[in-house]
Amino acid sequence: MRLLFLSIWYGVIIAASFTIGYGQRISQYQVEIGALGSSDQTPFWLRANQYGVVPLKNPAFRLNASLHSDYRLADSTGRKPKADWGYGLNVVANIGATNQFLLPEAYIKGRVGAFELYAGRRKEIIGLVDTLLTSGSYIWSGNTLPFPKIQLAVPVFTPLPLTKGVLSVMGTFSHGWFENDGRLVQGSYLHQSSLYGRIGKPSWRVRFYGGFNHQVMWGGYSDYLDNTVSSNGKLPSGIKYFPAVVLGTRNPFPDDKSVQTISHFEENRVGNHLGSVDLAIEVNLNHWNLFAYRQFLYDDGSLFYGTNLVDGLNGLRIRNRDQPTGAAFFLKQITLEYLFTGSQGGDLFILEDPAKRGRDDYFNNSQFIDGWTYFGRTIGTPFLTPQQEVSSALPARYGIANNRVSAYHLGLSALIADKVDITARLSYSQNAGTYFVPYLTIPTQFSGLLTASVPIGLFGGITLNGSLAVDSGKLLPNSVGGYISLRKTGVLGGSRRTIVSPRRGF
Numbered sequence: 001m002r003l004l005f006l007s008i009w010y011g012v013i014i015a016a017s018f019t020i021g022y023g024q025r026i027s028q029y030q031v032e033i034g035a036l037g038s039s040d041q042t043p044f045w046l047r048a049n050q051y052g053v054v055p056l057k058n059p060a061f062r063l064n065a066s067l068h069s070d071y072r073l074a075d076s077t078g079r080k081p082k083a084d085w086g087y088g089l090n091v092v093a094n095i096g097a098t099n100q101f102l103l104p105e106a107y108i109k110g111r112v113g114a115f116e117l118y119a120g121r122r123k124e125i126i127g128l129v130d131t132l133l134t135s136g137s138y139i140w141s142g143n144t145l146p147f148p149k150i151q152l153a154v155p156v157f158t159p160l161p162l163t164k165g166v167l168s169v170m171g172t173f174s175h176g177w178f179e180n181d182g183r184l185v186q187g188s189y190l191h192q193s194s195l196y197g198r199i200g201k202p203s204w205r206v207r208f209y210g211g212f213n214h215q216v217m218w219g220g221y222s223d224y225l226d227n228t229v230s231s232n233g234k235l236p237s238g239i240k241y242f243p244a245v246v247l248g249t250r251n252p253f254p255d256d257k258s259v260q261t262i263s264h265f266e267e268n269r270v271g272n273h274l275g276s277v278d279l280a281i282e283v284n285l286n287h288w289n290l291f292a293y294r295q296f297l298y299d300d301g302s303l304f305y306g307t308n309l310v311d312g313l314n315g316l317r318i319r320n321r322d323q324p325t326g327a328a329f330f331l332k333q334i335t336l337e338y339l340f341t342g343s344q345g346g347d348l349f350i351l352e353d354p355a356k357r358g359r360d361d362y363f364n365n366s367q368f369i370d371g372w373t374y375f376g377r378t379i380g381t382p383f384l385t386p387q388q389e390v391s392s393a394l395p396a397r398y399g400i401a402n403n404r405v406s407a408y409h410l411g412l413s414a415l416i417a418d419k420v421d422i423t424a425r426l427s428y429s430q431n432a433g434t435y436f437v438p439y440l441t442i443p444t445q446f447s448g449l450l451t452a453s454v455p456i457g458l459f460g461g462i463t464l465n466g467s468l469a470v471d472s473g474k475l476l477p478n479s480v481g482g483y484i485s486l487r488k489t490g491v492l493g494g495s496r497r498t499i500v501s502p503r504r505g506f
Contacts, residue, residue: 127295345357405432
């Protein structure tokens, strides 16, 4: 499999090297220096969905530097190279109560036609969701450091032949690696695939979206696993199991004694399979764009049998299509979301009764006991919280300690006096822990954030950013915190002869 990926990658690089020039390649840089502090644990919205670069404990001084080179855009005639390449590098250093040197991004990518191959770490959000003000896409929210991956994809909605642009698809297929540092299960892999479709041309007022993503934790070894869920601590890790991982095949190797468990656990599936099935509709009005979405959750068979349909992420994004008018207050966008994960198919698990195959225990698994986490952070929505983040007064459980949640979320973006960008995130949740270790008091939690950014005329133009956040409730430690920074963004290289901007998928 690795040889196949490398062969494709070399083909992309060779093809890109013979590309006809469409203007000088431009590299964009950004440098930010800032300081973070709070009265206790870093407040939720100062650290959630920040790709794992904001420490849980502070104070901290921070340096954030990045350099990116994207594909060449189409020229004035609409032409663009059939093959191209790009790269990204992001370095973050935190100095203080937590000292860290992080690489949230370090990747190289290549494109041939509609297909893209990249290798490395790259910031991504997966699922049909508003990516600007969301509480977090359920399965892959940008809450952790990006995984090291090799990914083949159609990264943007691309029209299917013979459909005249009415039907478009995008999708991904990737292989990644979980970390070993501090993890109870070592040597595990990530399989990730997705497929999404769109009905409607970009020019249509109404467009429909739908699709799914498939995530699998598989392979590895742990001294903490007994023979009811492993074979002497070992989990199926060889290449021969990969087709069963991708397809979710049940009982693929019934006579394989090297991985069979005492309880025949592997008669189920190889690895922990989870993800979401998403639906959305987008409507362009004269002055506003509406994007409504719903993410259905699966972590077991409950979605297949229809017993956890009440669980999911519901969202509505309202975005202003007009340009700022210079008014004292200009509303750019509002995002409203409601996340519910309390059903999980019910409080009973009876394998022989599809109507009672509940207790899905989202983001936890009896083999992968670290849970759906990466370096201790939840990979999906940050409202499903690991033990290290919740109040010490609550019952303890390893992995994801709180996965039965009802959460309301409001995000707002606006421009004040045609100069100051403000963003607000306000969330309120009720939390029940898990079916296995419940929170009997159902602690509530409010988390809020207000951020302001204003350009100032120093060093050729920089941006002053300030954030104030608060956590108040019984789930997280009560805390008030802030972040202040100076950010400089610029371009390396000459001008580019392009005037057509790329169109986002949704």
